[in-house]
Amino acid sequence: MTQHGPHQPSAPDEEPWWITNYRGSAYVERYGSHDAATTERDVDFLVSRLGLRTGHTILDLCCAFARHTRELTRRGYGRTTGVDLSQDMLRHAAATAEAAGERLSLLHADVRDLPLDDGHADAALLLFNSFGFLDTPEEDLDVLREAHRVLRAGGRFAMDHFTPHPNTIAMGSRSVRSGNAHTAQDVTWDPVSRRLNRETTTTYGDGTTETSYSSVRLYTPDELTGMLQAAGFRIDAQLSGYDGRPLSADSSRHLVLAHRP
Template sequence: MEENKDWRDIYFSRDYYLYLAKHLTPERTRKEVDFLESTLAIKRGYLILDLGCGFGRHTLELGKRGYRAIGIDRSEDLIEIAKEEAKKEKVFNVEFYIMEYKDIEKLGYKFDVVFSLYTSFGLSTYEEDKEAIEKVYNILKKGGKFLIDIENRDALLRYFIPYSWDILNDYILLTEHHFEPESGYYISNRLVFDLKNNTKKEFVRKIYLYTPSEIAHILEEKGFTIEKFIGDYDGKRFHIGSRRLIVVGTKK
């Protein structure tokens, strides 16, 4: 591991893209954007912000559908890939910026919809997440919607698996998981073996697992009205065994 470097900058690097890109298929991305369109009632002319866009797959798909979308992420590597993909696929109505969530007001726009998918919240501290949600409220238009998608703590712990492995493309992933009940953090130590280049890298992923009441409390505290809880991208209602915890809030 690299000393004194934020784990997020190591984990969310170009390596992350290389071993996940083919796993996250275009079909999967299209279905997830279908879900966003339906759940958030996205209309032509809306300005959309993808918070923690990674390598831009949802932002780009929205752009292909004719929407104006902006993606931000703290990872220079992933934003560079997103810009490369936009250029390659000739998607010109999207923008990508390297940016921390706390700085989103610097974009200078008022958005109709903001979304954050796949546990971008929980990667920072509790106080940083609260600040980010306040900033989202500030940049939304009145009546604008904010969707947060995070892992469902109850299901993750109910079906807890201490070790897992997977083969993705030319990579073997071995992961050890553990949960810290005192702090609420779920930590994954991952070894990635690159079969093509015969190399090995170690990554750490640390996320705070919010309960439904915790995330709802923060949203309401910052001014949002909770519209609904959803359990996955199929739109089904949230329950204790749901794979995801998706919360939709509306700016009053």
């Protein structure tokens, strides 16, 4: 097993963690049974606050196993597409939906280079802390620039992100048990790179294990809104979560609503 210290950019011949972490089934074992009521609450909020209509073209960026894509599609938002770079996550999303007699629109793509025309979408979502993955802030900014490009004028954008709150950066060790596996996760904070680093070991019922590593840069609310503005967005609201509470100095999560002017 590779030992990871402070985050280092991937070597040219080494695949980055945001490729390897989403292979296989370990990520699904950690989060695949995510509380359905939480997803429904998220979508209730987004539909209301973004003014989504069933005819809108909606992009769920970095969708992983597409729980928000699926909930929106179930509700009649049939022009919703889940976008992700992981083929395994998209296959899992499609198979799970098909088993329930549902069909999803899914797109395999890098969110920095979407195969979509300018102004393609009415709304774009970047949820569940799916930001800050890349090696540099400029690369992270490319994600926001691309989200801005594919939105029409007036198109709405929502994203949520952990803040470098004391409760977030002091997560320590924790474990999650699913029906098929046990996951142990060691979470550390690197104050120099300002990245939250996770080393995760998933042990399956047959005794086999998978170990993965992830590293997410955390931005303060001021930094994140500054990046959104640099990408061309206009900020509409800053909240501490899907319950609609205002953002405060004690918020561990930053939910931003914005639009393309």
